[in-house]
Amino acid sequence: MRKLLERLAAGDVLVADGAMGTMLMERGLQAGQPPESFNLEHIDVLEEIGREYLSAGADIIQTNTFGASRLKLSQYSLEKQVAEINKNAVLAVKRAVAERAYVSGSCGPTGKFLKPYGDIEPQEMVDVFREQIGALVDAGVDIICIETMIDLQEATYAIKGARRISSSIPVMATMTFDHTPKGFYTVMGVGIEEAAKGLEIAGADVVGSNCGNGIENMILIAKEFKQYTKLPVIIQSNAGKPELEGDRAVYPETPDFMAVKARELISLGVSIIGGCCGTTPAHIRALRKAVDSSRD
């Protein structure tokens, strides 16, 4: 496989995979159970999901390790199993893709605030990410994906944690924005310009946004990212905002709708397009088609 960053520099557009949580729920994940518990008990399920996204045409498959930092896992008393939980997830995806796609190590927020807003010291934050990312890299991921960040400082420490582990591994970093009347801001008040520049300075190779928005808002977000950074941009959109059908939440954006809109992302120069909450292998298949047809 050619190196990810070379392909992006050459102008290739890549497709990333879709949601993990909903796929796990369909396969027995209960409310209140951490998704990462599957990394200890149902590794075969992770492999199966990886295969599904691979056959849908994803170039990048993420590991089920979004909440696999010790700070997050401690909420479920699993903090002593960081190494095993991360390793098992990586090996499952590696088996599923067998070098046909990049394995991306997912790394989400710790759920804790840094001082002075919360209790976490900067050094602890770096250590927490270094521990998780170390486990991901040891197990053989091709990429680190720091995602769904709302605090630029925490994202920066995560990127630093990754860089302490490896100076060469590609690091993607994405933040989640809310649409306010004054523009797009994270919950912690980080705007897109600040995010794009801050993540780049921190040492990310690919920057962008995931979660929080459907694809139409993501087009607006991508436009701004392209304005403020020369780095490749990644966009992983939700399938819209969940709507209620009785007691069930249903994501309204269809694969076809997202594929049509994805063409706008491609023409804006977005380098990696994938899905987040509510997207399925069908969405990724449609995005694959959109990306392939844009080359013709």
Place this chain on the structure above:
Amino acid sequence: MDLLQDISLALQEGNCEKIEVLVRQALSAQVFPKDVLDRGLIAGMNVIGEKYKNHEIFLPEVLLAAKAMYKGMDVLKPLFLKSGIPTLGRVVIGTVQGDIHDIGKNLVAIMLRGAGFDVLDLGKDVPAEKFVEVAVKEEARVIGMSALLTTTMSAMKEVVERLKKRGLDGKIKTIIGGAPVSADYARHIGADAYGYDSVNAVEWIRKLTAQS
């Protein structure tokens, strides 16, 4: 008079040290503790709430202001020992069972306390029966429930149904919030209100407690 204004400003800046000094100063200048609370701390939090609602400030500023507010309240508490800090009523809140996401719920607790409510925060992953049990025992007027996950929001329905079963619907009001829920969902499960953000939740709880 200016001292109260200064307390409000120090709170808005999230300056804990300054708050402590100013509150003590106010008290030794014979300002009524109730005035320090209402026209200093709560007045400051009202400004914070308003600015947050208008996206002029974000979560970090609110968290710092809350720390300052708690600092100020700690100084006041001993003076209200007999009667307790005067409140607009007691609210039990928590994130529902199966959900450990508590940023939104914590923010509502901050805004409620900042508005002068007495908040019993049950934390996260709170079973339905616990919401009801504590609300009854502690004579709360409102139960506030939060969920971030689409899979856990149905737990809110159970709380509403348990209240109904015990004949407490109408007596103990319910309000829900969180990314996956909506006013429609509140109606659907029979909750009394839906707060679309923390400030809106406080506005609703004011209305709900004024009715009963």
